[in-house]
Amino acid sequence: IVTHAVATSASGVGGLVTVAFRVGETGHVTAACVRTDAIGDAVLRACLVASLEALSFPAPSGGSVDVELPLRLEL
Numbered sequence: 001i002v003t004h005a006v007a008t009s010a011s012g013v014g015g016l017v018t019v020a021f022r023v024g025e026t027g028h029v030t031a032a033c034v035r036t037d038a039i040g041d042a043v044l045r046a047c048l049v050a051s052l053e054a055l056s057f058p059a060p061s062g063g064s065v066d067v068e069l070p071l072r073l074e075l
Contacts, residue, residue: 014074015039021052027059
């Protein structure tokens with residue numbers, strides 16, 4: 001899990017990005033997306049989604065789990 005992230009937009013400022021993802025029954029992320037993006041950088045959004053999709057967690061008990069995570073990214 002990323003505990004610290006640094007990102008800049010084309011204008012060089014950071015901002016709030018909210019990501020959402022589903023941890024499936026096996027613990028692997030089965031879906032991910034960017035819900036809100038104050039930075040407005042398509043490359044950053046694609047990087048975040050790809051990074052989330054590569055994660056795995058301990059298998060949740062009781063089925064899949066949906067997570068929404070706000071990230072404040074700063075220069």
